[in-house]
Amino acid sequence: xxxxLARRTLSSLGFALVALYSLAxxxxxxxxxxxxxxxxxxxxxxxxxxxxxxxSAVFSGDNGFGRALLNSLVVAGGTTVLTLLIxxxxxxxxxxxxxxxxxxxxxxxxxxxxxxxISQLVPLLKLFTDIGWINTYQAMVVxSLGFALxxxxxxxxxxxxxxxxxxxxxxxxxGCTRGQAFRxxxxxxxxxxxxxxxxxxxxxxxxxxxxxxxxxNKKEMQTATVAISKFxxxxxxxxxxxxxxxAGVIVTVPLIVVVLVFQRRIVAGLTAGGVK
Amino acid sequence: xxxxxxxxxxAAGSPAAGAPPGQSANGRGRKGDVQGTRRLxxxxxxxxxxxxxxxIGYPVLAGFRESLYARGEGLDDQGFVVEGDRxxxxxxxxxxxQGDRAAAFWNAFGNTTFFTVTTVVxxxxxxxxMALIMHQMFRGRALVRASILVPWAIPTAISGLLWRWIFxxxxxxxxxxxxxxxxxADGFPAKMAIVVAEVWKTSPFIGLLVLAGLQxxxxxxxxxxxxxxxxxxxxxxxxxxxLVKPALLVAVLFRMLDALRMFDLPAxxxxxxxxxxxxxxxxxxxxxxxxxxxxxxxxxxxxxxxxAVIAYLFVKLLxxxxxxxxxxxxxxxxxxxxxxxxx
Numbered sequence: 001x002x003x004x005l006a007r008r009t010l011s012s013l014g015f016a017l018v019a020l021y022s023l024a025x026x027x028x029x030x031x032x033x034x035x036x037x038x039x040x041x042x043x044x045x046x047x048x049x050x051x052x053x054x055x056s057a058v059f060s061g062d063n064g065f066g067r068a069l070l071n072s073l074v075v076a077g078g079t080t081v082l083t084l085l086i087x088x089x090x091x092x093x094x095x096x097x098x099x100x101x102x103x104x105x106x107x108x109x110x111x112x113x114x115x116x117x118i119s120q121l122v123p124l125l126k127l128f129t130d131i132g133w134i135n136t137y138q139a140m141v142v143x144s145l146g147f148a149l150x151x152x153x154x155x156x157x158x159x160x161x162x163x164x165x166x167x168x169x170x171x172x173x174x175g176c177t178r179g180q181a182f183r184x185x186x187x188x189x190x191x192x193x194x195x196x197x198x199x200x201x202x203x204x205x206x207x208x209x210x211x212x213x214x215x216x217n218k219k220e221m222q223t224a225t226v227a228i229s230k231f232x233x234x235x236x237x238x239x240x241x242x243x244x245x246x247a248g249v250i251v252t253v254p255l256i257v258v259v260l261v262f263q264r265r266i267v268a269g270l271t272a273g274g275v276k
Numbered sequence: 277x278x279x280x281x282x283x284x285x286x287a288a289g290s291p292a293a294g295a296p297p298g299q300s301a302n303g304r305g306r307k308g309d310v311q312g313t314r315r316l317x318x319x320x321x322x323x324x325x326x327x328x329x330x331x332i333g334y335p336v337l338a339g340f341r342e343s344l345y346a347r348g349e350g351l352d353d354q355g356f357v358v359e360g361d362r363x364x365x366x367x368x369x370x371x372x373x374q375g376d377r378a379a380a381f382w383n384a385f386g387n388t389t390f391f392t393v394t395t396v397v398x399x400x401x402x403x404x405x406m407a408l409i410m411h412q413m414f415r416g417r418a419l420v421r422a423s424i425l426v427p428w429a430i431p432t433a434i435s436g437l438l439w440r441w442i443f444x445x446x447x448x449x450x451x452x453x454x455x456x457x458x459x460x461a462d463g464f465p466a467k468m469a470i471v472v473a474e475v476w477k478t479s480p481f482i483g484l485l486v487l488a489g490l491q492x493x494x495x496x497x498x499x500x501x502x503x504x505x506x507x508x509x510x511x512x513x514x515x516x517x518x519l520v521k522p523a524l525l526v527a528v529l530f531r532m533l534d535a536l537r538m539f540d541l542p543a544x545x546x547x548x549x550x551x552x553x554x555x556x557x558x559x560x561x562x563x564x565x566x567x568x569x570x571x572x573x574x575x576x577x578x579x580x581x582x583x584a585v586i587a588y589l590f591v592k593l594l595x596x597x598x599x600x601x602x603x604x605x606x607x608x609x610x611x612x613x614x615x616x617x618x619x
Contacts, residue, residue, distance in 0.1 A: 014409035015420055021406075022424045025476060028448055029438045041444075043451040086323045093320035097313050105321060112332045113530075114587055116537035118557045119576035120331065122564050123338035146331040153324055207431035209540040214561065225433040229544050241441045248434040255429040263422050270481070271488035271523075 026252075033246035040242045054246035064219055065247060068227035072251075074137055075212070075223055076205035079144040083152045083201050088194060091156030096165060106157065113150045117210050120146050125214055139215040140223070144205050151204060152197045155269055159193025196269040199262055203255060224251050336580070343368050343573035368574035381575075383551060384559040385582075390467065391555065392535040395474045400528055402475060403482025408516075410483070411490045421487075424480035432477065436544030439473035443545075460545070466552045470542050474535070482527045489523035490516065529590055536583050556582070 035042060036051040058065050094106055124143055133139040163186065171181040212223040222230070228247045231240050259266060346364035372381045410420055427435070442448045443459035450457060459469045493516070501511050539561065542553040548562055560575035 011412050018420050019423045026426050089320045090324035093317045097317045099314050099317040116579050118560045119339050119580045120335040122572045122576050123335040126569050209433040225431050244437050252430050259425045259429045260422050
């Protein structure tokens with residue numbers, strides 16, 4: 001009896017430890033965002049006075065944060081949509097069809113994730129300067145395909161492999177055409193995997209920093225992650241931490257909500273792909 | 277429905293290709309079947325391969341070419357100003373390893389290696405510990421799993437700012453430790469700050485993958501070990517670790533590749549062009565942002581070769597099998613399919 005009690009205590013201790021480890025820094029970001037600017041350097045666990053001042057500072061002045069959020073949405077959304085359009089077709093072939101060099105092709109696609117972003121970036125930076133793509137959305141979306149596409153092909157292939165393709169044949173025996181069988185049987189079954197891949201790709205693209213930092217030098221085209229890192233304080237020198245924490249909360253909370261709602265799928269995706 | 281546009285292609289190509297097994301029973305149909313499948317596969321694979329060739333293949337080759345050129349404003353042998361790019365041969369590479377920039381390179385090389393080794397080791401230890409804790413839990417596992425996804429979901433650049441705030445001179449870290457360490461100034465504490473922030477963000481990833489590996493181990497194996505008198509420590513080293521090894525190795529490999537190209541975190545947490553935290557990617561980026569593309573490309577190429585060597589050694593020595601899982605599943609599926617056809 002006492003053994004099980006000790007074990008339960010130990011396990012809840014472990015529980016507390018893991019939760020504390022994961023959540024304490026994020027909690028600190030949130031709490032710091034809710035402090036008044038004059039209390040910013042207080043180290044109390046709970047703000048003495050709660051205030052929204054940091055949040056209104058994020059959207060005020062010349063931060064242009066609303067625009068930055070929109071840019072992030074366009075770049076991450078564009079990357080995700082393009083990646084899925086191209087990736088689903090390829091993953092379907094890799095999962096469904098039987099042909100020579102299949103593993104070689106899959107291996108090649110995975111191998112591309114090995115390339116460091118910078119070795120892809122330098123020539124593209126020069127190229128995009130020459131063709132006038134600097135400060136455009138496509139200058140951020142196109143390089144992002146380089147990491148998003150292998151990721152999504154890998155995930156989708158893992159998901160599609162689990163699909164019961166016999167059902168497709170069964171439907172055809174029952175009188176569906178091949179197209180109908182595909183639309184009515186395979187697409188609904190594949191949708192969860194595609195959706196999970198979309199979430200993971202979107203998060204990866206939303207978190208991208210190096211490309212967005214390099215391809216853009218105009219404030220109106222900065223993505224949110226870059227914009228936040230470049231917030232300037234009133235006096236220019238002191239870093240406006242309160243504002244940055246508030247902006248960080250704004251950028252992160254939607255992701256965390258998505259992650260919590262779809263955690264089962266995300267974990268399935270991460271473990272199926274073993275990537276990022 | 278983002279999937280839709282892919283399908284007309286596959287549907288259109290299919291009549292020739294994947295004729296249902298019933299029809300392909302005769303030899304003539306079988307041959308056409310294989311050929312059609314190959315054609316369909318090529319059709320379906322080409323968009324991805326084309327895009328990857330354009331956004332990765334081309335830049336890597338162009339980058340290598342670029343690394344052999346220097347920017348045009350240099351003087352040539354006769355002292356004339358030369359316009360445009362000028363072929364420099366291996367000049368950019370010798371400039372990396374010799375002369376006044378060599379120290380910067382070896383410093384960045386050392387930092388990159390240090391960060392990779394320390395963070396990956398710590399992440400693995402903490403990640404495995406997290407997985408073991410979560411595996412022991414009966415209630416609340418979903419809750420903890422949700423909470424460890426939080427660091428994973430925070431953008432790296434944002435987590436850099438968050439830790440910069442924590443590591444301020446009068447910030448939370450010093451308050452908790454009751455110390456006065458200048459973490460974000462140049463120096464060894466800056467390195468530690470990077471390691472802490474990086475490990476915090478990425479160990480959940482390893483934790484989740486290992487947890488998935490743990491859940492695949494049948495309980496009977498442990499029961500058998502207990503009957504044979506194995507203690508918890510022995511069980512861990514003799515059963516748990518060998519059985520999660522495949523999953524763990526793949527996770528560690530991906531983490532290593534990622535750590536070797538680290539940029540966001542040191543750039544935001546400490547700043548670019550800081551000796552103590554400058555990584556190879558930061559060095560290359562700094563060169564590129566000063567329009568010295570040739571030199572930047574040379575640094576990038578060296579980094580790429582370094583990563584390729586590490587990945588090769590890792591896969592060879594430890595036998596991390598990335599597509600092995602896929603291969604195994606595939607074989608199983610094919611066997612299953614064959615059984616169904618004969619039945």
